[in-house]
Amino acid sequence: MELIRELAVQGGEMLLVVLLAPLVTGVVRKLKARLLRREGPSVVQPYRDLLRLMRKDVVLADNASWLFRTAPYLIFATTWVAAALVPTFATGLMFSWSADLIAIVALLGSARFFLALAGMDVGTSFGGIGSSREMMIAALAEPVMIMIVFALALLAGSTQLSTIAAYMVSPAVGLRVTLGMAFVSLLMVGIAETARIPVDNPATHLELTMVHEAMVLEYSGRHLAVLELASSLKLLLYLSLIACLFLPWGLAPPDASALFYAIGVAAYVAKILVGCTALSVFETVVAKMRVFRVPTFLGAALMLGFLGTLLLFVSRGF
Amino acid sequence: MPIILLLSGIAALLILALLALFLSGRSSATSVVYGGGLLLSLGLLGVGAQHLLGNTAPLELSLPLGLPWIGAHFRLDALSAFFVVIVNLGAAVSCLYGLGYGQHAEDPSRVRPFVPAFVAGMNLVLLAADAFTFLLSWEFMSLASWALVVAAHRDPRSLRAGYIYALMASLGTFALLLAFGLLAGPNGSYAFAAMRAAHFTPAVGALVLCLVVLGAGSKAGLVPLHVWLPEAHPAAPSHVSALMSGVMTKVAVYAVIRIVFDLLGPPHWWWGVVLLALGGASALMGILYALFDADQKRVLAFSTIENVGFIFVALGLALAFRADGFQAAAALALTAALFHVFNHSILKGLLFFGTGAVQHATGTRDMERLGGLIHRMPVTAFCVLVGCVGIAALPPLNAFASEWLTFQAILLSPSLPQWGLKLLVPAVGALLALAVTLAAACFVRFFGTSFLGRPRSEAACGAEETDVFSRAAMLFLAGVAVLAGLLPGVVIDALGPVSSSLIGHQMPVQTSQPWLSIVPIAASRSSYNGLLVFIFIAMSAGIVASTIHVFASRRVRRAPAWDCGFADPNPALQYSASSFSEPIRRVFGPLLFLARTEVEIPPPGSMGPARLRVHLEDVIWQRLYMPVTGLVAGIADRLNVFQFLTIRRYLSLVFLALVSLLLVLAIWS
Numbered sequence: 001m002e003l004i005r006e007l008a009v010q011g012g013e014m015l016l017v018v019l020l021a022p023l024v025t026g027v028v029r030k031l032k033a034r035l036l037r038r039e040g041p042s043v044v045q046p047y048r049d050l051l052r053l054m055r056k057d058v059v060l061a062d063n064a065s066w067l068f069r070t071a072p073y074l075i076f077a078t079t080w081v082a083a084a085l086v087p088t089f090a091t092g093l094m095f096s097w098s099a100d101l102i103a104i105v106a107l108l109g110s111a112r113f114f115l116a117l118a119g120m121d122v123g124t125s126f127g128g129i130g131s132s133r134e135m136m137i138a139a140l141a142e143p144v145m146i147m148i149v150f151a152l153a154l155l156a157g158s159t160q161l162s163t164i165a166a167y168m169v170s171p172a173v174g175l176r177v178t179l180g181m182a183f184v185s186l187l188m189v190g191i192a193e194t195a196r197i198p199v200d201n202p203a204t205h206l207e208l209t210m211v212h213e214a215m216v217l218e219y220s221g222r223h224l225a226v227l228e229l230a231s232s233l234k235l236l237l238y239l240s241l242i243a244c245l246f247l248p249w250g251l252a253p254p255d256a257s258a259l260f261y262a263i264g265v266a267a268y269v270a271k272i273l274v275g276c277t278a279l280s281v282f283e284t285v286v287a288k289m290r291v292f293r294v295p296t297f298l299g300a301a302l303m304l305g306f307l308g309t310l311l312l313f314v315s316r317g318f
Numbered sequence: 319m320p321i322i323l324l325l326s327g328i329a330a331l332l333i334l335a336l337l338a339l340f341l342s343g344r345s346s347a348t349s350v351v352y353g354g355g356l357l358l359s360l361g362l363l364g365v366g367a368q369h370l371l372g373n374t375a376p377l378e379l380s381l382p383l384g385l386p387w388i389g390a391h392f393r394l395d396a397l398s399a400f401f402v403v404i405v406n407l408g409a410a411v412s413c414l415y416g417l418g419y420g421q422h423a424e425d426p427s428r429v430r431p432f433v434p435a436f437v438a439g440m441n442l443v444l445l446a447a448d449a450f451t452f453l454l455s456w457e458f459m460s461l462a463s464w465a466l467v468v469a470a471h472r473d474p475r476s477l478r479a480g481y482i483y484a485l486m487a488s489l490g491t492f493a494l495l496l497a498f499g500l501l502a503g504p505n506g507s508y509a510f511a512a513m514r515a516a517h518f519t520p521a522v523g524a525l526v527l528c529l530v531v532l533g534a535g536s537k538a539g540l541v542p543l544h545v546w547l548p549e550a551h552p553a554a555p556s557h558v559s560a561l562m563s564g565v566m567t568k569v570a571v572y573a574v575i576r577i578v579f580d581l582l583g584p585p586h587w588w589w590g591v592v593l594l595a596l597g598g599a600s601a602l603m604g605i606l607y608a609l610f611d612a613d614q615k616r617v618l619a620f621s622t623i624e625n626v627g628f629i630f631v632a633l634g635l636a637l638a639f640r641a642d643g644f645q646a647a648a649a650l651a652l653t654a655a656l657f658h659v660f661n662h663s664i665l666k667g668l669l670f671f672g673t674g675a676v677q678h679a680t681g682t683r684d685m686e687r688l689g690g691l692i693h694r695m696p697v698t699a700f701c702v703l704v705g706c707v708g709i710a711a712l713p714p715l716n717a718f719a720s721e722w723l724t725f726q727a728i729l730l731s732p733s734l735p736q737w738g739l740k741l742l743v744p745a746v747g748a749l750l751a752l753a754v755t756l757a758a759a760c761f762v763r764f765f766g767t768s769f770l771g772r773p774r775s776e777a778a779c780g781a782e783e784t785d786v787f788s789r790a791a792m793l794f795l796a797g798v799a800v801l802a803g804l805l806p807g808v809v810i811d812a813l814g815p816v817s818s819s820l821i822g823h824q825m826p827v828q829t830s831q832p833w834l835s836i837v838p839i840a841a842s843r844s845s846y847n848g849l850l851v852f853i854f855i856a857m858s859a860g861i862v863a864s865t866i867h868v869f870a871s872r873r874v875r876r877a878p879a880w881d882c883g884f885a886d887p888n889p890a891l892q893y894s895a896s897s898f899s900e901p902i903r904r905v906f907g908p909l910l911f912l913a914r915t916e917v918e919i920p921p922p923g924s925m926g927p928a929r930l931r932v933h934l935e936d937v938i939w940q941r942l943y944m945p946v947t948g949l950v951a952g953i954a955d956r957l958n959v960f961q962f963l964t965i966r967r968y969l970s971l972v973f974l975a976l977v978s979l980l981l982v983l984a985i986w987s
Contacts, residue, residue: 054870061879063772065692067703077859081851095854097835098847102725103713107851109758110712116762120893123689123771124881128893131766135759136901139752146725146751150744153729159844218880222866295905302748309744313732 006094009261013093014084016265017240021232022046024239024276031280046232053225061122061218071118072223075111076230082107083237087244089264091162092254100159101152105145108193108237111230112138119215130214133291137192137199137211140298144189147305151182152245154312165248181308183246188301190238192294195231197283199294202231209288236272239279243271320365321377321394324402324445327362331438334358335431342427348420351430356413359406359437366402369394373815378511384450391509393447396815397580400656401444401572404663408565409437411791412557415671418787419557422678428469429555436462436561440569449498449508453491456573460487460537463566466558467550479549486536486546493533494573497526501581513581523582527589530577531596538570539623540630541600542938547623548607552615552683556674559615563622564666568659571629578637579652579820587736590638593630594739598746600627601753603938606906609760610934612895614673614683617764618666621709624753625662629655631746632724635731636821638739645823647730650838652817653810653825654723660809661716661802665708668795672702675784675792676768680777685895687775688768694781699769701792706761708799711754714852716799719806719836721754722846726838756902763898772889804849807836896932903932911935 026043033040060068082104085096099107112134119131153159155178156167167173192199195212204210210217216227244251250267252260289297334354341347369377376395383390394402416433420426439459446452464487468480500522501513518526536543551563578589604623611617632655639648675698676691677683692699708715728750731743773779783789802809807828818824828836835847866872879885907913912935920926963971 054866056871057873057875058871059875059877059880062876063690063693063879065770067692067770073859073863074855076862077855077857080858080862081854084854095850097841097845098833098850098854099713100844100846102722102844103718103846103851106711106713106718106722109710109755110707113707113710113712113758113762117766117770120762120766121692121770122879122881123889123892124879124885125891125893126881128766128771128898131762132893132898133901135762135898136905139755139759139902140905142755142758143748143751147748150725150729150747153844154732158842159726159729160842163842217882222871226862226866291901292904306744306748309747310741313740313744314737 009090010084010094013088013090014080017083017088017233017236018080018229020269020272021229021236022050024236024272025232027273027276028235028280028283031277032284035280035284046228050225050229053220053228054222056221058221058223061124064122064218067114068118068121068218069223071114071121072219072226072230074114075118076226076233078107078111078114079230079233079237082111083233083240085161086237086240087162087165087251088240089250089268090252090254090256090261091165093162096162097160101149101161101164102146102159104161105142105149108234109138109142111234115215115227118219122218124218126210126214126217130211130217133211134215137294137298140295140302141189141192144185144298144301144305145193147302147309148182148186148189151178151305151308151312154309155179161244165244165251168245168248169251178308178311179246181304181311185301185304185308186242186245188297188304190242191282192298192301194235194238196235196279198286198289199297201288209291211291239272239275240268243268243275247271319377320369321379321392321445323365324362324394324441325379325381325392327358327365328438328441328445330358331355331434331441335433335435335438338431338434342430347430348426349417351434352413352416352420355434355437356410356417358434359410359413362441363403363406363410366399366406370396370399370403370815371812376819378447384454388448388450388508390451391447391511392445392451393510394445396819397572397575398444400813400816401568402441404568404660405437405440405444405565408561408663408667409440411667411671411795412561414794415560415674415788415791416557418785418791419555419674419678421785423555425469428471429466429558432462432465432469433558433561436466436558440566443569444572447510449502449510449513453495453498456494457491459566459569460491463550463554463558463562466554466562468553469555469558470553473553475549476553479546479553483546483550486543490533490536490543493529493536497529497533497577500526500529501577510576510581514583516583518583520586523586523589526582527578527592530574531592534570534573534577535596535630538567538574538626538630539600539604540596540626541603541623542942544600544604544623545939545943548611548616548619551619551622552613556615556670556677559618559674560667560670563619563670564663567622567626568663571626571633571655571659574630574633575820578633579640585637585641587638587641587734587739590634590636590641591738591742593634593637594742594746595634597627597630597632597634598749600624600630602627602749602756603910605753605756605760606902606910607936609756609763609899609902610896610907610911612685614676614685614688614764614768615670617685617760618669618673621757621760622662622666624757625658625666625709627753628721628724628750629658629662631750632658632727634746635724635727635743638731638734638736638743639727640821642734642736644730644733645821646825646839647727647733648821649817649823649825650723650730651727652821653813654720654727656813656816657723657806657809658717658720661708661720661799664795664799664802665705665717668701668705668792668799669709671788671792671795672698672705675788676781678784679781680775682775682777685764685767688773688778689771689889689892690769690773690778691781692769695769695783697789698784698792701789701796702769703765704796704799706765708803710758710761712758714803714848714855716802716806719803719846719848721750723810723836723838724750726844729844730839759899759902763895767893767895767898771892774889774892774894804852805834806846806848807831807834810836903934907934910937912937
């Protein structure tokens with residue numbers, strides 16, 4: 001009975017994130033449009049797009065290999081597993097111990113590895129430009145994530161997300177400089193990793209500015225649908241991660257009653273809405289930067305994360 | 319008994335090497351040498367594995383060989399047994415690969431005799447238990463591998479590589495000789511057992527550490543002693559490159575562990591600092607060099623430097639923890655280092671085999687001339703893909719597990735009391751994180767330009783899949799890499815005896831954990847389960863793919879590539895290896911490689927082509943080695959005068975030297 005309940009919670013969590021992900025994209029698009037005083041498409045438009053794409057034929061380039069055809073599913077599955085390991089509305093999920101925060105970061109790295117390979121598979125110049133830039137951005141963004149993980153893990157004494165989240169609501173946290181630095185650098189790296197303005201523009205199809213869109217340029221039909229869903233899922237994952245680490249209130253504890261779960265889901269949706277609003281406002285007020293300004297941006301994030309970690313190393317042992 | 323078996327196996331390998339000399343003209347030579355080598359290494363592997371897993375006490379043996387008043391001492395303990403497994407696993411797979419690759423290699427009779435000799439030399443180093451036997455075996459191993467490096471002796475690049483390698487190897491052996499001289503003390507007790515019992519002053523310990531880092535670190539490829547490695551490893555035939563890069567660097571790691579952890583006694587905390595700093599620098603510099611090179615085998619050799627850096631960082635952590643009395647943390651760091659030794663030897667072997675297959679099929683290893691091989695060499699491409707995912711340290715493959723353990727060890731280090739370590743360890747952690755992600759970029763570039771895209775040359779168009787032995791060797795290593803990634807607990811448990819014999823502590827038993835997770839310290843702190851992650855990914859991908867195929871659409875149409883409507887048939891317009899690394903070169907190049915880009919645009923009206931030139935300088939070679947070689951050459955020029963003296967002057971010089979030596983002796987006492 002206990003096992004079934006835990007499985008249901010874990011399964012519900014996985015379903016929730018995958019169902020919610022297109023809505024997040026839709027809400028952000030709608031809000032951005034309204035901020036620019038445009039009407040904008042309906043918030044459910046991403047669902048319609050996905051359904052239509054899935055029913056369409058796949059048009060494969062002549063020399064696309066098996067890797068090109070399997071990569072979308074691998075990328076989606078890896079992102080989904082990573083998202084399933086982030087506590088959204090409840091902590092202590094059944095399989096949360098199978099991978100800690102370092103592994104979640106590395107899982108996203110696996111997804112990106114295959115996405116970059118898929119971008120190079122057909123052998124076009126745009127695919128290569130996207131892969132090359134994506135790997136440059138990732139090479140700077142992932143160390144930032146590892147530094148943030150170090151900072152949080154040193155504070156909470158664990159790299160398990162559930163334990164860190166439990167620590168963050170406990171009174172032991174206090175107000176710490178390290179947490180502030182980690183928060184800012186997580187926001188910066190989240191923007192870079194989810195390909196948002198000012199690092200990348202999800203709406204662009206101008207050659208010189210594309211990063212993510214250039215890699216998926218050759219994809220169509222169901223493959224494109226799966227990739228779009230994966231990138232929405234990644235955005236939701238980062239929002240959930242920020243929510244779980246820095247707004248951990250309302251998370252249902254393990255073995256809680258149904259009421260707690262209901263509160264957890266409501267709190268989660270509210271947090272995600274707040275995140276979407278903040279993201280839309282931020283994206284509306286800043287301009288996209290040149291690709292070669294990105295290293296400076298991420299270098300600042302890396303320094304923040306590193307200083308936060310260093311502060312903890314130095315302050316321990318007194 | 320096992321030690322006699324091992325020694326007779328080594329003797330059989332040496333006999334096989336001699337036999338290969340006599341067989342050199344026969345057509346059956348390749349099968350005999352590599353088949354025999356395969357069987358013998360499998361036997362040695364079995365003996366080593368049995369000793370390691372059986373967790374038996376160390377075995378010792380002395381033979382009346384070598385110097386008459388010393389004899390030759392041999393010892394088989396858990397550490398030696400683990401490295402015997404690494405060496406012979408690599409050797410067995412290389413011989414299997416050689417069965418196919420050796421058939422179509424050019425001038426195979428220059429390679430065959432030295433391969434069994436090289437394997438025998440590496441095995442002897444692991445068993446040696448006195449300084450004389452150790453140095454003799456070490457030098458034998460170096461010479462055998464040198465002969466393999468210059469096997470293609472008509473290629474001037476091979477000769478240059480062999481020259482640099484010989485210089486660096488002699489420097490390394492010289493440093494080790496001095497280190498053992500210090501360890502032996504004034505009484506000249508050359509047996510390891512006597513060194514283990516002796517106590518050393520801090521100054522001697524420090525000097526020995528520096529000499530060992532110089533001697534064994536140069537063999538392992540630590541920056542800045544790495545310059546020979548990217549020249550020598552690629553110059554050898556591919557199965558030997560796999561042995562040199564995957565296995566011989568590990569023998570050097572063994573030498574460091576043996577001397578620093580075993581013979582030198584209790585460590586000081588700053589010993590860890592030396593290893594951490596050099597390891598961190600090697601990890602970052604190695605992978606950056608790899609990112610800017612277009613020769614497949616050189617990329618792999620540079621990536622070896624990165625991985626060796628990783629291993630040394632973990633060893634440095636283990637030393638620092640041990641010096642401060644955190645035995646459990648030291649066991650964790652040491653296990654991470656040894657686990658990475660295992661993973662890297664598997665993955666590097668796999669990748670070198672892949673490049674060997676590509677080189678045979680296309681005649682080139684220049685990534686700018688390859689492309690599209692995934693269609694023509696499907697098995698090789700698949701195996702190399704597994705190797706690339708593995709070496710980029712991505713879950714759920716094996717190298718991720720060992721790097722994860724290293725990060726866990728770093729997270730334990732704030733409790734270290736010394737300020738030097740407190741400031742250095744997070745910086746090294748950041749360097750490692752950077753190196754890991756750059757490795758992912760490097761291997762996307764490696765696989766993407768060689769195997770994906772469109773062929774960039776005629777040779778790449780006409781490539782054919784490699785032979786059955788080579789495929790078997792690659793598939794086997796890919797399987798081991800996947801298995802070790804899914805069940806890391808099994809490997810960690812096998813390493814338990816090694817860390818308990820060196821540190822007196824070992825990691826908790828992992829295979830008894832529920833669901834075969836690995837839990838380095840406590841479940842609430844951190845845990846990772848490669849098997850479950852893999853199953854989840856496979857299940858989710860399967861569910862999504864089958865749902866979409868059943869309920870939505872499964873039709874496929876083939877059409878020309880879209881490419882924003884500008885599909886140019888010329889494959890030269892693809893992203894090349896150097897254009898792939900251009901953004902990263904912009905970030906790191908100016909600082910670490912003094913990179914400059916020159917654009918030449920012809921004047922208006924001229925029909926000449928525009929040119930873009932990139933200048934990269936190897937700072938270490940320019941700033942460290944060039945002055946030294948210049949100095950040596952200058953001194954040699956000055957001393958040249960002594961070559962052309964008359965006999966009277968020579969006699970007076972001898973007389974003067976004698977007098978001054980006598981004077982020194984008189985003043986000394």
